[in-house]
Amino acid sequence: MQIGLVGLPQAGKTTFFNLLTGANLPTDFTGVGEVHTGIAVVPDPRLDFLAAYYKPHKTTYARIEFKDIPGTRRQESAARASQLLDEARNADALVLVVRAFNNPAVSAVAGEPAPLRDLLDYRTELLLADMDAVEKRIDRIKNAKKIKKDAAEQLELLERILNALAQEQPVSSVPLSESDRILLAGQNFLSEKPLILAVNLDEAQLLSGQYPERDELLNYTAQHQIPVIEICAQIEMEINRLSPEEQGEFLSELKLTESGIGRLARTAYERLGLLSFFTVGPDEVKAWTVRRGTPARQAAGKVHSDFERGFIRAEVFHFDDLKQLGSVAQVKEKGLFRLEGKDYPVKDGDIITFRFNI
Template sequence: MKLGIVGLPNVGKSTLFNAITSAGAESANYPFCTIEPNVGVVTVPDERLDYLEEMFSSQKKIPTAIEFFDIAGLVKGASKGEGLGNKFLSHIREVQAIVHVIRCFEDENITHVEGSIDPLRDIEIIDLELILSDLEIMSRRLTKTEKLAKNDKSLLKELEIIRKIVEVLEAGKAVRTLEFSDDDQKFVKHLNLLSNKPVLYAANISEDDIISEETNEYLEAVLNHAEKEGSEVITICGKIESEIAELEEEEKEMFLNELGLTESGLDKLIKASYKLLGLISFLTAGPKEVRAWTIKEGTKAPQAAGKIHSDIEKGFIRAEVIHFDDLKNCGNMTKAKEKGLLRLEGKEYIMKDGDVVEFRFNV
């Protein structure tokens, strides 16, 4: 999974990136300190793997991972070359979703590039820059496709879709507000348009607000905006996340408990990202390794097997499946088999989150 972190300068993007990846991205109180995109890989915490590792006495544990791309702070006119320019928007065209960090706290020691705290204005600035960047690209493609379509009638459907996209972009609206057929959506997805990517808002609030779970006026504005467009919002506190990042693993839970928090911002971000993209994890376990694999919700067993190796998908015979909760309740695989909880599933089986699977195949 690849996620791009965007936002105006000094809203807490790089602070969040540093905290969740412990990658040491440069963070400073002035715009454009992030010149090239920082890329960090975060392993997804999964207690189920810890349990299976012990149960199977596995030699190693391999969790699934998320790649975060920390993009330079955007400003008005970025799509036209202002600040660090449109070049830097290209760094997030390959991501699956966008995490939009918004500042929702007052602090006179941290400057705001627009001179005041106004989350809705900040959202509008970023949205418009993504839309304008898409418009520039699609306008060029429209001109090219119109010329080609004069001699190639097979391009007429493509031309129709492009015109539809350009029209909505010229109206200042995101491509994700459009509806497409399944076939058309495949073509649109291939375009990698920024304004077509799902968005998760990360509201950066103060330490007091996150501990008290109070909603200030800035956060309220973001929540209302997100509800209208059908997006998700998570709350984070960059300061707290930075402190968590410096702690040893066993100290983190203690620190969160002292603050009265049940999970870190990273945990919230991972859960929300999986939900946003419709992803689940299945597990494989044995003496050599235990491993988590990320797939789309609704994936059938052979295609899930293909995540491990294409040969397993091609030669798929059946899947031996037990849900992690059932296996844990039994304590070991032998008892699970005695209770008839280990099932044989065929090609039409739809995988569930937490399935522990062994694929049988022949090549």
């Protein structure tokens, strides 16, 4: 999974990227303009518990790839802007970082904080980029020397999408059937990409819960079903560099119960309909990420292609039962250890052993 961090310059994207991935990129003007990629390890207390229980040689957490995509500035060329939009288009989800924090040095360049305005502007930018892409495609079809057999259907569909965009409706609001998707041939729209809003606060705002445009912003995001997380990128990044014990202390002083990556990962998993299952053993305890509803056989394929090919059954018990009862023997005794077939939809927190034969 790849998540793109997007937003205006000086919103705190690179600071947040550093927090998420443990990178140490400069957040002054020396680092602007480049796309950075990095990996975040998704913390999971369940995996911590399993590691303590099984004492494996290796514990492997889920990972999310992040891309820090710089915001475009007015003076930048259209080609550059479109390249940055393509970076966003290739991500599975976008996290829009908007600035609420007060910082005199930043205000001097970026103006006063207005997170709702920034969200609305960004939404408009996505709609315009999609309109542009759709119009180009319509032109290409109309000007083609050889008329393809499904050209009329394609045009009809693209006009329908364009119409919605012109009325400021994102592509995500346009109902698209299987056959529409085939007609679109993998075309990726920015305004249908899952969007999460990260409001970047300063310490005083985090503690008081108050910041500019807060109520209007939360109204808007609730209406448009945009998940929101509040972050304090600068301070969280500084805390992240401390020892684990010190981290806990500082986080609780800020009334944060979970790290920035923990909060973002949970929100992203929910928004994207993802879940984690675990494989366990003396060698490795590992978290795997799949979409909700993934059948056991397909989940097995994540672990090893042989498991999918030669799938016999899945032996399953649930993390909560293990945690509550304290041992696998107890789980078995209570009859909570099950055999499941290839179509069993894997649940969040399942601990699975795949049986296969090839």
